[in-house]
Amino acid sequence: MLRINIGSLKPGVKLGKDIFTSNAQLLLPAGTVISNEHLQSFKSRNITEVFIMEASPKLKSEKKFDDVYSDSLTVVKSFMLEAKLGKPLEMDEISDTTNLLLEQVFDAGDLFRQMRLMKDKDDYLFTHSVNVALLCILIGRWLNYDKETIKELGEAGLVHDIGKVFIPDHVLNKPGKLTNDEYEEMKKHTVMGYNLLIQSEAVSNNIATAALMHHERADGSGYPMGKKGYDIGLCSSVVAVADVYDAVTSTRVYSTKRSPYIAAEILWEESFGKLDPRISKVFYDKVTNFYVGNEVLLSNNERGLVIYVDPTQPTRPVVKVGEKFYDLNKDRSLTVMEIID
Ligand SMILES: [Fe+2]
Ligand SMILES: [Fe+2]
Numbered sequence: 001m002l003r004i005n006i007g008s009l010k011p012g013v014k015l016g017k018d019i020f021t022s023n024a025q026l027l028l029p030a031g032t033v034i035s036n037e038h039l040q041s042f043k044s045r046n047i048t049e050v051f052i053m054e055a056s057p058k059l060k061s062e063k064k065f066d067d068v069y070s071d072s073l074t075v076v077k078s079f080m081l082e083a084k085l086g087k088p089l090e091m092d093e094i095s096d097t098t099n100l101l102l103e104q105v106f107d108a109g110d111l112f113r114q115m116r117l118m119k120d121k122d123d124y125l126f127t128h129s130v131n132v133a134l135l136c137i138l139i140g141r142w143l144n145y146d147k148e149t150i151k152e153l154g155e156a157g158l159v160h161d162i163g164k165v166f167i168p169d170h171v172l173n174k175p176g177k178l179t180n181d182e183y184e185e186m187k188k189h190t191v192m193g194y195n196l197l198i199q200s201e202a203v204s205n206n207i208a209t210a211a212l213m214h215h216e217r218a219d220g221s222g223y224p225m226g227k228k229g230y231d232i233g234l235c236s237s238v239v240a241v242a243d244v245y246d247a248v249t250s251t252r253v254y255s256t257k258r259s260p261y262i263a264a265e266i267l268w269e270e271s272f273g274k275l276d277p278r279i280s281k282v283f284y285d286k287v288t289n290f291y292v293g294n295e296v297l298l299s300n301n302e303r304g305l306v307i308y309v310d311p312t313q314p315t316r317p318v319v320k321v322g323e324k325f326y327d328l329n330k331d332r333s334l335t336v337m338e339i340i341d
Contacts, residue, residue: 002052004106005141006042007150009050011035016051048144065114068100072130073122076158080125083196084165091202098133098154105137109290112260116341124252125164125172131250133157135242142282149234156210156235157242159203163193163211175253187223190215206235214239217274230276237276241267241283244275259296261315261336264288268315288314297338298326306336 002016011034019028019042027045028038031053042050075097079089105111111134121127136157140150164172167189171182178186193211197203213236216222218229230237248263264287271280291306296319298304304321316329317336328334 002107003049003109004052005144006039006048006050007141007144007146008106009034009039009042009052011039014053016053019047019050021045063100063103065104066118068104069114069118069121069130072097072101072133072158073126076126076129077122079159080129080162080165083162089159089197089200089203091200094155094158095151098137098151098158101130101133101154101158102137102151105134105141108138108142108286111138112287112290113341116339119249119257120251124250125161128246128250129158129161131246132160132239132242135245136238139238139242139279139283142286143279152204152206153235153238156207156239159193159197159207160211160214160239160243161189161193162196163189163191166192173253177254187215190224206233209233210235210239212236214243216240217270218276219273221274232276237279241275241279244270245283245287259336259338260287260291261317264315285311285314288317291317291336291339295340296336297340299333299335299337303340 013034015028015030015032015034018026018030021027022045027041030051032038034052075093079094083089104114115131115134118131119127133154134157136153137150140153145153167186171178171185174182190212194208197208197211198205210233212224213227213232216225216227216232216236217240220226220228232240244267245260245263248258248266249260251257264284267275267280267287268284271277271284289309292309294306295303296306298319298321302321304319304324304326306317307320307325308318310316310318310329313329315336316327316332319326319328319336326334328336
């Protein structure tokens, strides 16, 4: 059985679980074959997700996630190398890769697990680009954006850090804190990426702007312009959230990866005055829901199982360690340090 967003649901698929109205009346029983009329009725009733019997071939790509991920890494490497050599950007390749990634983003729990397995598979810049593309697509689906917008978000995610190919290696891969001068150098990847992307007619203005603006923050603390307010555009705002989440949960040359719970708490804190709260809030609400039943490592070095997530405090679950129960909502000194597969 598969949980799927209404935006991705196609007629002809069989329902996996009963659907009830908000006043607990049965709307459709499990086994119903979904029609166009049903899809309309879901939208009018604000039903955003349903369970379906299985992934139909039309819904889920036959391609395996790790194959698509590896192919995407190859494409990212090649367009970044070509950009470095001054060759024009092949937007067709980026568009085709995004189409393949779109087919992989249906079940968020599965996606997060797969992405964890792919981490450290290649240089951070390449895996980060693919991860941000996948997360942008996921956010687009969670927020029920239309197909074209979601595709554009995926493409923006793939190319958002393309300007980093122009940053000297000793700055880009420095295994320690950057000096002020080095940080100023690093910041230029935004403008350099924008300047490169804008030269290609096939690249939309939203995508080029996302490369320029994904480090801007509403309180003016971001770069390159220190722009204030949330009007940096949808694409830039989504890339900014996906970028923070992937950076926190990845191992980088100067920091080790942190758990999705810590990343979600950072997104929550940044939704006050930095990141667009409409986007960071949806991420915060949803991202920790997928680990009920997972084994985790706590900050006191004990391992346990996540057994309950309070929707109002999604980053503070109840964890069972042997016969003990830790309620992280009450015990604020504890955090989930790692998800154990
Ligand atoms: Fe960046
Ligand atoms: Fe980035």
